[in-house]
Amino acid sequence: MTDLDILHFEQLKKDVQAQYLKEYTPSYDDISKWKGIDIIYFQEDLRKKAKGNISEKSFYTYFKNSPVTKLPRIDMLNLLSIYAGYDSWYEFKKQHLFAGELLKDDEDLDDDDLKEIEKIVFTAPNLPQNDITLKKQEEKTADNEVLQKSNTENQSIIHNKDINTKTNSEEQKPKKSFIKKNAWALITSVLVVLTGLLGFKDVIFSKTYKYCFTDADRGLGVVNTLEIKVIKENESPILYKIKPGECFYYSTKDKNLKMQISSPFYEYLEINRSLENAPDEEIIELKPDDYKMAAYYFSIKDANGDPEELKRKRNQLESLISNNAVIYQIYDNNIYGIERLDKQKYITLVTTPTTSLKNLSVIEMKKDNNGKIISIKFKIATDEKNK
Structure with a gap:
């Protein structure tokens, strides 16, 4: 891991944040401030678009701290890169090179990389294992050649063997170069398959x-x-x-x-x-709440203009609703969104004969310990036929 890799990961986090903000509006734009339901929705979107998942613990480890002190595993880097619109972590870095930075396709893999490749490919189904250990076998062959050349008595005898070994080594060089160039691509392919299976495990089980x-x-x-x-x-x-x-x-x-x-x-x-x-x-x-149900019923009941029926309707609402009730009407437009009414204005509204009352719907209704309605939030939906 280099300091440049850390900087690349900080770039990737910003790309992941930008990708999520294209479709969603979390509590904060800054991904480091997300928590609770924001993280859950992000995990769902990650599973949908990149076919993989990161745990809440990993999110807090790598997204809550900036800059991070260590990189995530390569599978998580590839998953986040795919979510951000790239083929892999390597492809992301390739498209975000810093001044003077070089990425080599054929750079030598260290022992830890080879062990990781060998571990992943050995555990993957239907993948050849011999190619992964090729580098170690070649190094062993080279050591044998050195030992043979140091024995002057045997040099003349095994001369033809040395020629054959050299020829075989030259034939294997293209394979070695191919593995170096495509090792991470192979790992990425395997990990994409594995993370895909992990992403769908909730659906499967x-x-x-x-x-x-x-x-x-x-x-x-x-x-x-x-x-x-x-x-x-x-x-x-x-x-x-x-x-x-x-x-x-x-x-x-x-x-x-x-x-x-x-x-x-x-x-x-x-x-x-x-x-x-x-x-x-x-x-x-x-179990229905009888007081609330009654208040709703008398609010939408059609009195047909009958004075006696309107009087009974008003009396019923007077007895059900507290004098100090807080009542709000919600509107279906962006200019005038909400209006507060007192008890008498509400009763006058719902006892005035109008066809729009059939579209009245209660959003919220609360009552006190004595059964009196102390809060109503309602809306009258727009009906084009009534205009």
Whole structure:
């Protein structure tokens, strides 16, 4: 490892960061500040584009510190180079040469490199082993030639052997040069295959589970979007949003599953499942929150302009909503995004006959210990037919 290799790796980290920022918006642009869910999304993108993975520990070791004091293994360097758009680590360095820096295709490999090549190729299926040990055999042959020449009594006898050995050595030189030039390419190919298999191991060994949700009181599908947080040990929670009537599909190779389920109209529910003998499909009942459900029902109920019906609707909302409730309306545009309403403005809005009320949807609703609604966040979706 040279100081130039460290500088090249710092360049590569910036290229990896730039590649990720083309499609994603993490908490910080600087890759050294990423943590939690940002790292998880980066690992997913790395698996998708480079067919490989790096552990969270490796990310903290090599990306949180700058500059690093040591280089990662060659397989990780190749993986990150492929993610950044290059064929290999060598190709990346080749395209980012510093002033006066030279990269030699035929530079001699040291003993550690040869041992690493030999180890990788020996463990890879259907690859020749003899070529890897060729250099050591040639060195041994050369040593024998020196010993033979030092024995003056045997020189005349083995003269023809020396000629044959020299001829064989000259024939093997192209092979030796070929191995030197293509050793890292061979290693890269093997490692790409191995990292590809590692990248897909989660898919190969994982199992998919299906969870559907029903209203416990009505026996029907839920009427509001569900938020599901999957909790994994030592990892940030992963949030999923499930639309009404849809089921939740989750693939994992873990033995346990912990989910936190929440919705504006249903009581919070935490699910813990041992997956060793769990069924592939399961129906989960959610208990509706009657106060929240009633507030939503009276908000969208059509009074048809009947004064008596409108009066009953207002009275119901008056009793369900706290006088100090915090209410926000969310808009579907970039100019005017949110507006705060008090209790009376909200009641006036939902008791004024208009066709747009059928598009009212509650994003969030909270109540106090006495059952009074203290917070509402809602939106009225744009409907082109009503314009």
